[in-house]
Amino acid sequence: MFWNKEEAQMRHYLSNRTLKALLGGALFLGLGACGTAPKTPWGLPGDQHKITVQQTQENLSLALAPNMAGLTEAQKRKLHGYAAAYLDHGYGPLAISAPQGADTSIVAGRAIQQTRKILFEAGIDWAVIAKGRYQASGTTGSPLLLSFTRYEARAQGCDGRWRNLVIHPGNNESDNFGCALATNTAAMIANPYDLVRPRATEPASTARRQTVMDKYIAGEATSGKRTADEKGTVSSAVN
DSSP: OOOOHHHHHHHHHHHHHHHHHHHHHHHHHHHHHHTOOOOOOOSSHHHHSOEEEEEEEEEEEEOOOTTOOSOOHHHHHHHHHHHHHHHHHOEEEEEEEEEESSTTHHHHHHHHHHHHHHHHHTTOOGGGEEEEEEEOTTOSSOOEEEEEEEEEEEETTOOSOOOOSSOOTTOOOOTTTTHHHHHHHHHTOSOTHHHHSOOOOOOOOHHHHHHHHHHHHTTOOOSOOOOGGGOOOHHHHOO
């Protein structure tokens, strides 16, 4: 196909304008992609994965058999550990449920008496030990069941799975960023129920405070006396 000189120049001009328009559009889209604002970060480390308190049940099942005289020595040791757990983080009543209508109903009666005695001797008040029965008609080997309520502090959104950190088109932080801090903080809370209902402030020891003030006014040392066992130096500790 043959074009005259003017027509060729016009086609060249139009092709150049089209190319510039395409390049300009691509540059605009590229700048728009680079300028995409990343996900707004949280203000504090605990904002992303908040610590929540959940109510759970701590259960213990003690196996029974019709020919048993009562609890075994191993079961008694388990009860001592269970009582310590209740004293450490238990709330409300400690329920003991015996099977009713099962072949272990008779031995369950003796086991309950032993269980209550062990719990009381471990330091649990009689008033919080609640007895009950559950329907087990026609069953064999039905156990003695114990249960109490406890509270656990957990970090939200920490499922333990991490996405591929190499591919980050938006240059955003990982969803699990901060989980280690939140999980460790939750594990260090001695009594999670304090987050549900904070305990009242206990009265200050005014007697000790007055003793320190009196010594300070008199110009005496305000620290307590230390015994020889509480003192030590590197030379005496390392031979």
